[in-house]
Amino acid sequence: MKPRGSEKADEVLRFLNDSFDMDKKIGRGLSREEDSVRRQVLMEYPALGRSPRVKEIAEALDMEEKKVKALLKSLDSKDVLYLDPTGEIRGAYPFKEQSDYEVLLKDAGKVYAMCAVDALGIPYMLDKDAAITSKCTYCGREIRIKVENKEVTRHNGDIVVWAGKTCCSFKAATSVCHTLNFFCSREHAEKWRNEEKQEGWALTLPEALYVGKKLFGDALK
Ligand SMILES: [Zn+2]
Incomplete structure (x- = not known):
């Protein structure tokens, strides 16, 4: 599974770039x-x-x-x-001291990401294979994603990444990061979205990979 751009993924990138100084x-x-x-x-x-x-x-x-x-x-x-x-x-960005987004890097240690999109961007930024472990924000089920040679080679379930249209704070870490989450299924993303009265976008895993790669792929270049 490779990163795949879409109109929706580009809308998410535009929102993040316009609301937070991603550059x-x-x-x-x-x-x-x-x-x-x-x-x-x-x-x-x-x-x-x-x-x-x-x-x-x-x-x-x-x-x-x-x-x-x-x-x-x-x-x-x-x-x-x-x-x-x-x-x-x-x-x-994209790292945090500790979080629910664990990224185990090949030939390096374990790091934690700020959010789901950041976790997916880390293997591209560091040019390293990685095993990401997190959980569904709705039901707590474990989420596992393996990225090898810049592609997802293994994942469990029909993983969805919710990109919330949350802004209104200068700091991404304390605002939008809380609404960039993994879900085990589209159904659980929808249920959570309704309960939390969230606005935003439900991204497929290839779309979320695309956003993560676009945001952090060049961070150390
Ligand atoms: Zn779930």
């Missing part, structure tokens, strides 16, 4: 120093299996901790990543 999340429009910190953070997630600490970034980039802290704060203000009150990283 900044992959480095466009950042200063050189900001982008070098952003790249270092994204590369360290798979190596460490968690968010890198300020100290670790400073050592890797041979930069003063004070300087790293200031750059991280600036990246936080641009919603490229987000920090806890002590100034340490809690998430950097």
